[in-house]
Amino acid sequence: MNNQTTTTPLNFLNHQTGLWSWLTSTDHKRIGLLYMYSIVTFFLVAAVLGLLMKIEKSAPGETIMTAQTYNALFTLHGIIMIFIVVIPGLAAVFGNIFLPIMIGAKDVAFPKLNLFSFYLFLTGAGLGLYSQFANGHSPDTGWTFYVPYSAEASSNVVIALTAAFTLGFASILTGLNFIVTIHTMRAPGMSWFRMPLFPWSLYATAWIQLLATPVVGITLLMVIAERTLHVGFFDPKLGGDPVLYQHLFWIYSHPAVYVMILPAMGVVTEIFPTFSQKPVFGYVPIALSSLAIALVGYFVWGHHMFTSGMSYESRWFFSLLTFLVAIPSAIKVFNWLSTMYGGSVDLQPPLLYAISFIFLFTIGGFTGLTLGSVATDIQVHNTDFVVAHFHYIIFGGMGFGFFAGIHYWFPKIYGKLYSIRWANIGWGILFTGFNLLYFPMFIMGIQGMPRRYFDYDPKFQLGQTISTIGAIILFTGLITMISNLIYHAYKGATAPANPWHGVTLEWQIPSPPPHENFDEIPVITRGPYVFDNPHTTK
Amino acid sequence: MSTTNHTAHSEYIDSDTGKMGMWLFLFTELFLFGGLFIVYAVMRSKYGEDFHHAATELNAFIGATNTVVLLVSSMTVAMSLTAIQKNQTGLAMGLIFITLLLAGVFMMNKYFEYGHKFELHLYPGSEVMHNLPHGEIMFFGLYFLMTGLHLFHVLVGGILLTIILLKIKSGKINQEHFLLHENGALYWHLVDLIWIFLFPLLYLIT
Amino acid sequence: MNNHDSHITSYALNFKVLLVLLILTTITILVIKLHLGAFTVAMALTLASVKTAIVLTYFMHLKFENLILRLMVGGVFLLFAIIIVITFIDYYFR
Numbered sequence: 001m002n003n004q005t006t007t008t009p010l011n012f013l014n015h016q017t018g019l020w021s022w023l024t025s026t027d028h029k030r031i032g033l034l035y036m037y038s039i040v041t042f043f044l045v046a047a048v049l050g051l052l053m054k055i056e057k058s059a060p061g062e063t064i065m066t067a068q069t070y071n072a073l074f075t076l077h078g079i080i081m082i083f084i085v086v087i088p089g090l091a092a093v094f095g096n097i098f099l100p101i102m103i104g105a106k107d108v109a110f111p112k113l114n115l116f117s118f119y120l121f122l123t124g125a126g127l128g129l130y131s132q133f134a135n136g137h138s139p140d141t142g143w144t145f146y147v148p149y150s151a152e153a154s155s156n157v158v159i160a161l162t163a164a165f166t167l168g169f170a171s172i173l174t175g176l177n178f179i180v181t182i183h184t185m186r187a188p189g190m191s192w193f194r195m196p197l198f199p200w201s202l203y204a205t206a207w208i209q210l211l212a213t214p215v216v217g218i219t220l221l222m223v224i225a226e227r228t229l230h231v232g233f234f235d236p237k238l239g240g241d242p243v244l245y246q247h248l249f250w251i252y253s254h255p256a257v258y259v260m261i262l263p264a265m266g267v268v269t270e271i272f273p274t275f276s277q278k279p280v281f282g283y284v285p286i287a288l289s290s291l292a293i294a295l296v297g298y299f300v301w302g303h304h305m306f307t308s309g310m311s312y313e314s315r316w317f318f319s320l321l322t323f324l325v326a327i328p329s330a331i332k333v334f335n336w337l338s339t340m341y342g343g344s345v346d347l348q349p350p351l352l353y354a355i356s357f358i359f360l361f362t363i364g365g366f367t368g369l370t371l372g373s374v375a376t377d378i379q380v381h382n383t384d385f386v387v388a389h390f391h392y393i394i395f396g397g398m399g400f401g402f403f404a405g406i407h408y409w410f411p412k413i414y415g416k417l418y419s420i421r422w423a424n425i426g427w428g429i430l431f432t433g434f435n436l437l438y439f440p441m442f443i444m445g446i447q448g449m450p451r452r453y454f455d456y457d458p459k460f461q462l463g464q465t466i467s468t469i470g471a472i473i474l475f476t477g478l479i480t481m482i483s484n485l486i487y488h489a490y491k492g493a494t495a496p497a498n499p500w501h502g503v504t505l506e507w508q509i510p511s512p513p514p515h516e517n518f519d520e521i522p523v524i525t526r527g528p529y530v531f532d533n534p535h536t537t538k
Numbered sequence: 539m540s541t542t543n544h545t546a547h548s549e550y551i552d553s554d555t556g557k558m559g560m561w562l563f564l565f566t567e568l569f570l571f572g573g574l575f576i577v578y579a580v581m582r583s584k585y586g587e588d589f590h591h592a593a594t595e596l597n598a599f600i601g602a603t604n605t606v607v608l609l610v611s612s613m614t615v616a617m618s619l620t621a622i623q624k625n626q627t628g629l630a631m632g633l634i635f636i637t638l639l640l641a642g643v644f645m646m647n648k649y650f651e652y653g654h655k656f657e658l659h660l661y662p663g664s665e666v667m668h669n670l671p672h673g674e675i676m677f678f679g680l681y682f683l684m685t686g687l688h689l690f691h692v693l694v695g696g697i698l699l700t701i702i703l704l705k706i707k708s709g710k711i712n713q714e715h716f717l718l719h720e721n722g723a724l725y726w727h728l729v730d731l732i733w734i735f736l737f738p739l740l741y742l743i744t
Numbered sequence: 745m746n747n748h749d750s751h752i753t754s755y756a757l758n759f760k761v762l763l764v765l766l767i768l769t770t771i772t773i774l775v776i777k778l779h780l781g782a783f784t785v786a787m788a789l790t791l792a793s794v795k796t797a798i799v800l801t802y803f804m805h806l807k808f809e810n811l812i813l814r815l816m817v818g819g820v821f822l823l824f825a826i827i828i829v830i831t832f833i834d835y836y837f838r
Contacts, residue, residue: 620753
């Protein structure tokens, strides 16, 4: 891939060359990069779809597409973003590349299984695309596939469901691999509480992937059975219960939100100590709060169904538990801020993204409480408020977490430096565009703008226009950021092994890492965040 | 804490690692069927009477026979593992062969059972089914989906055991290396476990 | 790496376990034929759970596995039970 000169030592990027060596590699770092290239491609496609939807909404009435096209677009945008980009995103990319390195292992526990799950992922992604273009109409059910509509719609729902099922399976196998890796492959001396916090968050994530995904798998199979065999589990006409579908769907899909956000929290938890040159504040609470979020997050699925006709008692119960999830999340936020306090803060692009992660995630989190309490949820349910909320969590959280991660680990992965100046400019455009795009949606949502409508009342004109302008700015920011990275992956200056003075294991090996990471498995004698430099405050 | 093996590319996967992977996989299977059990529980609480009536259509004798068949096969596969650990290769192969035969008996019984339902036009989408009360449609839907998915697992388990049988024969599974054998046995026990719940829930409802 | 340290379950123990399982199956059938009303389902599920525990412990060698694995199995069954209960908070009160 890279131009190899006689002086560069062999590393995982160039020890074997040719496309075939990449497609059949069981090296966790190469598989991680394969995931990254596929996921970024899909992300850009879905981002363009989002942009088109926003342009449609720049003025009331039909502007560039029909209502049916708009329905298909938001469905495809949702399916790609949720199932292909966000759920696998951080775990499959940075988890694959850095989990083994950070725990001092040469690879994951089952390297072949790892490659297999990548191809399952590709198959699922391909099926997802196919469902859009196969004969019939592209699916228009939204990414949630709510019955009875998904059982009746004449569009390619079965193919889309199969795609989601396959992608789910790929995610299960990744989770399985990570759990076993963390249990059995930690370097000698690395006890659980000497493990860095990104692996901790991956561990919590992996359990969710493993235990929640099968439920949605069987649920989607049941919808397929409904459509093909007319069994009627969920179809009220045949005595089925559509609310039961929502239960089963959210038993998976709510924990899936934590599959998205937990690794992002893990990434920024690595970034704060490095750029403050100070041990992370409250290591144990951060580690355990990941598990707490995963556990409690498993029991809050019903807060998506407050208006679906659940019993009063269960609304009360789910609302209470939803508030409880806020506690471990807030613990993390306070710990990140305290990590920076009194440290020698170096505001490099990764930290910039990490701080904006906190900002956006906090807005998303607080509006989440609005949605989590039954009374206010009934007012704003199915409005743009919900859309704004989950974009602040998913894009502002997982997305900015990913951007923080790529800016943090880019020198390690490619052995090149990107332009700090352009990274900062890209961040500025992105952050401005993001808030212009999504913040007006909170206000319009409270005023009653419903989600998933291609048209709107003229009174929303101002907010919609600002939002559309924001979308264009956001997209410009994305292009700026990505071009900076791609250009410098080829032409950047050579990066030292440890440009940010990090202390976790990945910074102790050359950039890019050699094929099997370590010549000799390190022996761990102390915690992960011990900074030896003179200006460390403790 | 096991830190003994770090060569991910060695020919044999570490036994503890491999077994933990298998157990985690079994958890996913458990939740796969778990989703169906949730649907069953909800529907049964909604349509108790209909479920009772529909369940009388099922042949409890065949169900009971299949329960015994699977329990015995679970023992034979467990014994075959004992045999391979004691280096009694021939016995191990014999016991797996018996397990496979029992799997065949199970599938045969299911074939007759399904065949009978089809004669009565009791299958999803049929005209007869369509005119049944809602709860009975639901029961038969769940019956076919649950036993069908289970049957698929019997089939996969059978294939897995056949592979193990061949590997014992070629000496790839032996007294030293029997991880695959262990995992195959675990899988087969899971098939048994699920049936332990399916049998009373589907065949013995009163 | 090989499986030297694995525990070997004797043939006799395997056979005894099968006998217990068969007896429990018979009890299940008898209990249901007795028509104990509301208790029937509870009894059938309890017996099935006991059988599951026996299969897990002996046939699946959980008794001889390390603590972590046993905790995992216990936790997973507990999690599933909690999910059923929470789902029924909705259905029971509706």
